[in-house]
Amino acid sequence: MQICRSKQAMRDCVAEWRAEGQRVALVPTMGALHRGHLTLCERARDWLDAHGGGRLVASIFVNPTQFGPNEDLATYPRDEENDLRLLRQIGADAAFLPSVQDIYRPGAQTMVDVTGLSRMLMGRLRPGHFRGVATVVTKLFNIVGPDAAAFGEKDYQQLTVIRQMVADLDMPVAIIGVPTVREEDGLAMSSRNLRLTPQDRAAAPILARALDRAQAMVQAGSPLGAIRRELRALIAAEPRAEVRSIDIRDAADLSRIVTIDRPVVILLAVRFGTVLLIDQRVAHP
Numbered sequence: 001m002q003i004c005r006s007k008q009a010m011r012d013c014v015a016e017w018r019a020e021g022q023r024v025a026l027v028p029t030m031g032a033l034h035r036g037h038l039t040l041c042e043r044a045r046d047w048l049d050a051h052g053g054g055r056l057v058a059s060i061f062v063n064p065t066q067f068g069p070n071e072d073l074a075t076y077p078r079d080e081e082n083d084l085r086l087l088r089q090i091g092a093d094a095a096f097l098p099s100v101q102d103i104y105r106p107g108a109q110t111m112v113d114v115t116g117l118s119r120m121l122m123g124r125l126r127p128g129h130f131r132g133v134a135t136v137v138t139k140l141f142n143i144v145g146p147d148a149a150a151f152g153e154k155d156y157q158q159l160t161v162i163r164q165m166v167a168d169l170d171m172p173v174a175i176i177g178v179p180t181v182r183e184e185d186g187l188a189m190s191s192r193n194l195r196l197t198p199q200d201r202a203a204a205p206i207l208a209r210a211l212d213r214a215q216a217m218v219q220a221g222s223p224l225g226a227i228r229r230e231l232r233a234l235i236a237a238e239p240r241a242e243v244r245s246i247d248i249r250d251a252a253d254l255s256r257i258v259t260i261d262r263p264v265v266i267l268l269a270v271r272f273g274t275v276l277l278i279d280q281r282v283a284h285p
């Protein structure tokens with residue numbers, strides 16, 4: 001596995017592969033890798049195999065522009081050595097670990113803003129977050145030039161923002177959405193789970209249980225209001241959980257719905273202590 005610590009090193013590496021006629025798939029991450037990330041790598045590899053083979057790049061970059069001033073940039077979990085070991089094990093061809101200075105040159109003025117989708121839901125809780133994500137993903141696409149890139153459904157709004165951006169800006173990148181990988185007790189794997197206290201970790205699977213219940217209610221034809229109330233009550237029964245948002249939206253474009261007459265996505269954002277966890281479930285009426 002090649003380790004590229006600068007944009008130039010990454011570009012040189014991809015140029016060699018391109019000269020050999022290889023396709024390239026990218027898995028963007030912020031590191032502290034877990035089985036969710038490795039599953040993205042596997043799905044990206046499947047995409048390459050289905051398209052005649054190619055090279056797999058995983059990027060590890062804790063992107064400062066997607067963190068708000070009072071968010072957890074400084075304490076975001078980092079474990080480069082273990083990340084590289086896992087990427088080697090999974091058969092990645094390159095790891096891209098650029099520095100902040102290399103990615104964000106002084107004097108840069110351009111940001112990418114998916115104006116509608118970025119202002120709703122998590123965009124309200126984290127102003128500027130999706131602008132930072134769209135900008136860094138654009139930069140990663142421009143540096144690596146992948147044919148395909150994989151993103152997790154766990155960050156459902158992020159995946160929707162990226163699909164919209166790629167369509168709006170004619171980016172020639174196939175976007176692979178990957179279902180959420182969970183711990184045995186249902187908790188969605190997330191780097192931030194490492195920062196939960198043991199008590200909060202024990203309480204956190206309430207999110208998955210509440211989503212199971214809401215999904216069953218959608219399938220049974222329950223009205224929107226009843227599902228929202230049930231979700232609130234279930235999560236409120238867990239004293240360690242502090243609900244930040246509960247939303248049920250059109251699964252295709254996250255628009256508001258009045259009745260559940262099409263696939264919906266149930267989106268939860270819940271704090272446990274200082275850690276904000278998100279989870280989601282797509283449900284079909």
Ligand SMILES: Nc1ncnc2c1ncn2[C@@H]1O[C@H](COP(=O)(O)OP(=O)(O)OP(=O)(O)O)[C@@H](O)[C@H]1O
Nearest residue numbers: 029030031036151152154155180181189190191192
């Ligand atoms: N449990 C999971 N299942 C599938 N994909 C996941 C999972 N967790 C993260 N991903 C995906 O991995 C990519 C990189 O995410 P990131 O590095 O932020 O990890 P994370 O575990 O989501 O961390 P965070 O704690 O910041 O939410 C994203 O596309 C994200 O959706």
Ligand SMILES: CC(C)(CO)[C@@H](O)C(=O)[O-]
Nearest residue numbers: 028029030063133136155
């Ligand atoms: C897509 C991403 C790597 C951009 O920094 C990040 O938002 C993430 O890890 O989901």
Ligand code: BAL
Nearest residue numbers: 030066067129155158
């Ligand atoms: N997985 C989303 C990255 C973030 O929370 O900043």
